[in-house]
Amino acid sequence: MRNLAKPARLALYAFAIVFSLSTIKLITGASDLTSVGTASSALLLSVPIAMAALGGLFSERSGVVNIGLEGMMIMGAWGGGFIGAKHGPWAGLLAGIVMGALGAALHAIATVGFGVDHVVSGVAINIIAAGLARYLSTILYKNGTWVGPSQSPDIQSIGVNGLPILSGGTYFGWKSPDLFGSIAEKNWFLISDTFSILRGLTGEVSYVTVIAISLVPLSYWFLWHTAFGLRLRSAGEAPTAAESLGVNVYLMKYAGVIVSGGFAGFGGAFLAIVASNHYQENQTGGRGYIGLAALIFGNWRPGGLMTGAGLFGFADALQLRDATAIHALLMLLAFAMVFFAFLNLKKKKFATSVISLALATFAIWLYITFTELPGQFVTMTPYIVTLLVLGLGTQRLRMPAADGVPYRKGGGK
Amino acid sequence: MKVTPKKIYLALAAPVSAAVASILISSLALLATKKSPTEAFKTMWEFGATTSSVIETLNNATSYYIAALAIAITFRAGLFNIGVEGQLRLGALFACYFGAMFTLPPVLHILAIFIISMTVGGLWAAIAGILKVKRGVNEVISTIMLNSIAGGLSAYLLSKHFTVKIEGSNNLTTQELPASGQMPNLSFLTKNLDQSATQGRGIYGMFAIAIALGIAFWWIVNRTRFGFELRASGINPIAARVSGVNSKRMIVIAMISSGAIAGLSGLPTVLAETHAYNLGFRAGLGFSAIAVALLGRNSAIGMAFSSLLFSFLEVSSRSLDLIDIAPETYFIMQGAILLSSVIAFEVVSRYRVKVVSEQLAKAVANA
Numbered sequence: 159m160r161n162l163a164k165p166a167r168l169a170l171y172a173f174a175i176v177f178s179l180s181t182i183k184l185i186t187g188a189s190d191l192t193s194v195g196t197a198s199s200a201l202l203l204s205v206p207i208a209m210a211a212l213g214g215l216f217s218e219r220s221g222v223v224n225i226g227l228e229g230m231m232i233m234g235a236w237g238g239g240f241i242g243a244k245h246g247p248w249a250g251l252l253a254g255i256v257m258g259a260l261g262a263a264l265h266a267i268a269t270v271g272f273g274v275d276h277v278v279s280g281v282a283i284n285i286i287a288a289g290l291a292r293y294l295s296t297i298l299y300k301n302g303t304w305v306g307p308s309q310s311p312d313i314q315s316i317g318v319n320g321l322p323i324l325s326g327g328t329y330f331g332w333k334s335p336d337l338f339g340s341i342a343e344k345n346w347f348l349i350s351d352t353f354s355i356l357r358g359l360t361g362e363v364s365y366v367t368v369i370a371i372s373l374v375p376l377s378y379w380f381l382w383h384t385a386f387g388l389r390l391r392s393a394g395e396a397p398t399a400a401e402s403l404g405v406n407v408y409l410m411k412y413a414g415v416i417v418s419g420g421f422a423g424f425g426g427a428f429l430a431i432v433a434s435n436h437y438q439e440n441q442t443g444g445r446g447y448i449g450l451a452a453l454i455f456g457n458w459r460p461g462g463l464m465t466g467a468g469l470f471g472f473a474d475a476l477q478l479r480d481a482t483a484i485h486a487l488l489m490l491l492a493f494a495m496v497f498f499a500f501l502n503l504k505k506k507k508f509a510t511s512v513i514s515l516a517l518a519t520f521a522i523w524l525y526i527t528f529t530e531l532p533g534q535f536v537t538m539t540p541y542i543v544t545l546l547v548l549g550l551g552t553q554r555l556r557m558p559a560a561d562g563v564p565y566r567k568g569g570g571k
Numbered sequence: 572m573k574v575t576p577k578k579i580y581l582a583l584a585a586p587v588s589a590a591v592a593s594i595l596i597s598s599l600a601l602l603a604t605k606k607s608p609t610e611a612f613k614t615m616w617e618f619g620a621t622t623s624s625v626i627e628t629l630n631n632a633t634s635y636y637i638a639a640l641a642i643a644i645t646f647r648a649g650l651f652n653i654g655v656e657g658q659l660r661l662g663a664l665f666a667c668y669f670g671a672m673f674t675l676p677p678v679l680h681i682l683a684i685f686i687i688s689m690t691v692g693g694l695w696a697a698i699a700g701i702l703k704v705k706r707g708v709n710e711v712i713s714t715i716m717l718n719s720i721a722g723g724l725s726a727y728l729l730s731k732h733f734t735v736k737i738e739g740s741n742n743l744t745t746q747e748l749p750a751s752g753q754m755p756n757l758s759f760l761t762k763n764l765d766q767s768a769t770q771g772r773g774i775y776g777m778f779a780i781a782i783a784l785g786i787a788f789w790w791i792v793n794r795t796r797f798g799f800e801l802r803a804s805g806i807n808p809i810a811a812r813v814s815g816v817n818s819k820r821m822i823v824i825a826m827i828s829s830g831a832i833a834g835l836s837g838l839p840t841v842l843a844e845t846h847a848y849n850l851g852f853r854a855g856l857g858f859s860a861i862a863v864a865l866l867g868r869n870s871a872i873g874m875a876f877s878s879l880l881f882s883f884l885e886v887s888s889r890s891l892d893l894i895d896i897a898p899e900t901y902f903i904m905q906g907a908i909l910l911s912s913v914i915a916f917e918v919v920s921r922y923r924v925k926v927v928s929e930q931l932a933k934a935v936a937n938a
Contacts, residue, residue: 225711264910272914273921277651278865282910285862289902290600296897297604444719447653451712534727541716541723548708555707 178490180351188486192351194342196475196483197358202433203478204464204471205370206231206442209425210449211456211463212377213418217262218458219381220414221394223562225280226265228446229287230419234258234426236291239310239437240298247316247431251366251424254431258423259416261287266415270408273564284446292439308439313431318362325361336361364432370424378460390414394558397565407565422446451544457555469547473540484536485525491546492521498550514550581926585912585919592911597904606896614894619887622768626761629774630839632882633781634853637836638860639878640788641829643869645710647792648825649805654699654714655833656857657721662692662834663841664725664745667848668733671746680751681842688838689831695721696830700823710826718857729848744849754842777839784832789871801825833857862909868916881905 176192183191190196210227217224237257242250261283268279298304305311320327326336339361342354381387392400393410401407425445430437448470455469456462476483495518502511524531598608618624638655645652652658666688675683699717702708734743756773792798803811804821812818836856841848863881867874888901 268910268914272917274910274913274917275865278913279910281861281865282906282913285859285902285909286906289899289906292899293600293897293903296899300895444715447715451715454709454712532727532731534723534730538720538723541719545702545708545713545716545720548712549702549706555709 176352176355177348178493180348182486182490182493183351184347186486186489188483190476190479190483191486192354193479194339194354194358194361196472196479197355198362199479200468200472200475201359201363201367201371202471203474204467205367206425206429206433206445207449207452207470208374208464208467209370209421209428210446211452211467212373212460213258213421213425214450214453215377215381215418215458215460215463216390216414216421217418218453218561219394219558220390220411221397221558221560221563221565222266222269222411222415222418223276223280224262224265224415224418225277225450226261226283226287226446227280227418227422227449228442228444229280229284230258230261230265230422231426231429231442231446231449232284232287232291233261234423235430235437235441236294236426237423238427238430239313240294242313242427242431243311243436247314250313250431251427254423254427255420256423258419258421258426260419262416262419262422265419266412269564270411270415273566275564276562295437295439305436310430310437312435315435316364316366316432318364320361320363325357327361366428366432370428373421374460374464381460391558393565394560397560397563398569401567408567411565422449425449448540454555454557455544455548458557466544469543470540473543477536477539482530484539485528485531487539488521488525488531492518492525495521510550517546577926581919581923585915588919589908589912589915592915593904593907596907596911597900600900600903601896604896606894610894611891611896611900614890615884615887618890619883622764623770623772624886626769626772626774628879628882628886629778630772630843631886632878633775633778633839634836634856635860635863635878635882636781636874637777637784637839638833638856639863639867639874640784640871641832641836642861642864643867643874644788644792644801644832645825645829646864646869647805648801648821649808650703650822650825651711652696652699652714652826652829652833653711653861654696654717654721654857655829655836655860656855657714657718658692658695658830658833659837659857660725660852661695661721662688662830663837663852664728664733664848665691666834666838667745667748667841668728670752671748671847674749674751677751680749681754684748684752684838684842685835688834690834692834692837693827693831696826696833697823700826703826704819704822710822729850733848742849742851745847748842748846752842753846756843773843775839775843777835777842780835781839784835785871785875792871836860859905862905866909866912880908 179191183189210231213227213230214224234254234257238250238254240250241253264286265279265283268274268282269276292308295304295310296307298310299307303311318327319329320334320336321338322329322334323337325334325338327334336357338353338357342350342357344350381391389400389405390410390413392403392405393407393414397407400410426442429441429445434441449467452466452470453463455466456464473484473487476487495514499511499514499518502508502514594612601608601611619628638659641655641658642652666684669687670680670684673683674680695717696714699708699710699713702713703710729743729745733745735746737744754776757776757779758773760774761769761772790798792801800811800816801821801824803814804816804818808818811821837852840853845851859881863877864874866880867877884901884904888898888904891898891900
């Protein structure tokens with residue numbers, strides 16, 4: 159495995175995942191595991207988390223811990239709902255970005271300008287944002303513009319489209335054929351499953367989703383292949399060294415944090431405008447925190463955080479669509495644990511391997527005892543999966559060296 | 572140490588400027604929506620100063636304070652336990668479920684409930700501690716995940732296993748605690764007050780427990796070897812390890828004690844009012860307590876003030892509904908206070924360092 163080129167290795171991983179999902183589907187009959195609907199809602203649900211995580215990436219790469227992502231997302235969702243209902247979805251999206259960036263500007267002034275502890279400031283922003291959103295919504299409801307004290311009027315939807323020829327959609331009035339979709343319907347083992355997932359990921363996708371997903375590689379290019387990105391990262395790794403080389407560390411940190419808020423606000427507005435069609439209180443539901451978790455899970459790298467967000471999105475989609483699919487997922491968990499135990503046995507790590515085997519047995523026991531998992535367990539799945547992956551996976555995480563450390567210009571020794 | 576006017580100004584500068592700034596911010600928020608800030612503050616103050624509101628403020632602050640102690644102990648050890656919310660929820664649920672199964676003499680029964688709640692909270696927090704030392708999992712993520720899992724788990728247990736049917740009610744609730752498991756109010760404090768003024772309210776017995784916990788926190792953290800090691804591993808983990816502090820052990824102990832205290836923080840209302848865990852169990856306490864701990868700068872006395880302040884704002888802002896202002900204003904006030912006070916403290920302490928170093932430089936030059 160190690161001597162394969164990176165794209166080949168990624169393809170192999172993808173194949174392994176699809177193969178095991180199809181096998182599990184064949185054994186358990188949980189058809190939703192690889193259905194078009196699951197794939198497309200997994201994509202929809204992972205976008206806001208990925209945007210929050212990307213926001214966290216910019217902030218933490220510049221050395222500022224951003225636990226206020228949740229608050230910035232709330233502001234983004236509120237702004238999206240407020241302006242979106244008045245002036246249309248695209249204006250709403252822009253408003254969400256601006257609102258998130260405003261929240262982040264406050265965070266930047268407190269942490270970079272005044273050197274306040276990053277966690278303190280982030281927590282304060284979460285409180286203020288939640289309160290502000292509720293306060294303003296109540297006022298709007300009382301003067302009759304909003305339908306409820308916690309709900310905005312409906313927002314027009316932004317169009318969707320698919321890949322031409324491959325996955326349907328309409329181009330200049332021409333209705334494209336849906337190649338992926340037709341193969342997905344055939345019920346060929348593995349092949350139909352693959353095309354069904356591809357159809358879900360590429361068909362009837364909102365334009366906003368396309369923009370959001372393309373921001374991930376764009377961020378990678380920006381942070382790792384431009385001079386500005388290098389300077390921004392240097393502010394998060396060794397600010398005094400960067401300062402000695404003439405980098406304006408304050409500017410980099412301000413930029414990192416404000417961009418971060420813009421991303422979080424975008425994620426929030428996405429929830430209000432694309433994933434739903436109005437703003438609602440608690441719409442973010444802790445996704446800012448989950449985004450932070452995806453960021454750390456992904457080792458402060460764009461590809462990694464996208465994987466984390468995808469994992470959450472997939473588990474979330476399954477629990478929303480079909481509880482029996484989560485039940486089938488237990489089988490997958492058992493498979494994975496046995497495989498993992500085997501790997502660790504080869505490395506002579508007996509403790510880990512015993513724990514994994516115990517978890518595998520537990521998963522199979524659950525699978526047999528419950529024919530369908532109770533709803534509350536299903537909602538827990540994404541969180542349990544994250545804990546398991548972090549707890550059992552190899553720990554080679556490394557955060558930016560000066561992440562969370564207050565910086566003063568000329569304060570180096 | 573000589574007390575000079577300058578020193579007094581410096582000591583007062585931070586709290587005063589923070590208060591001014593947060594009043595300004597809240598006033599701006601009110602003015603932006605064409606409401607009179609003076610009227611709002613006056614209404615809040617008048618309502619908040621009534622006897623029954625004061626009692627409610629004290630009761631409410633009890634939970635805030637205990638939960639803030641739980642968070643502060645991890646902050647002191649250089650950790651961050653965001654999981655207090657989940658720990659207190661599970662602790663209260665199990666304490667109510669098991670506590671209603673037996674009867675013991677009055678004081679013993681409550682002690683047993685404390686132990687159940689602390690054990691459950693401590694064990695739930697231990698997961699994060701062990702994951703951190705054994706597998707290097709960041710405790711911020713693991714406690715966030717554990718919060719969500721605790722939410723699902725408690726909802727499942729309450730609805731499927733721990734609930735008792737009550738005729739004509741949709742509320743899911745555990746069996747009511749027997750009389751010996753219900754905590755009496757501190758009636759000697761309120762017995763001379765007019766019944767109509769207190770509106771039948773009393774100060775929770777847990778209020779006394781909270782004070783005792785605060786004193787114990789101060790003593791353990793500042794005056795014992797354990798507290799020293801805890802702070803040492805928080806301030807400089809490497810130096811602590813070199814001087815023989817087992818930092819991994821400290822992490823696990825700090826997390827477990829934090830979870831155990833968190834377990835207690837879910838109990839005040841349950842033991843004194845509802846006598847059972849039900850669907851109405853207060854959500855979000857563990858998150859508000861983070862702000863309380865931060866505002867109180869993780870010190871026992873500081874958090875006492877901040878929990879009283881937050882609780883006062885929460886209770887008194889209910890009166891704003893009467894003059895047509897959204898009571899949610901108090902979130903804005905709480906956030907503004909937190910942010911402006913930490914900024915003010917930061918600025919003043921930086922100025923103080925500058926003054927002292929200038930004085931030193933002058934003294935050295937003169938010598």
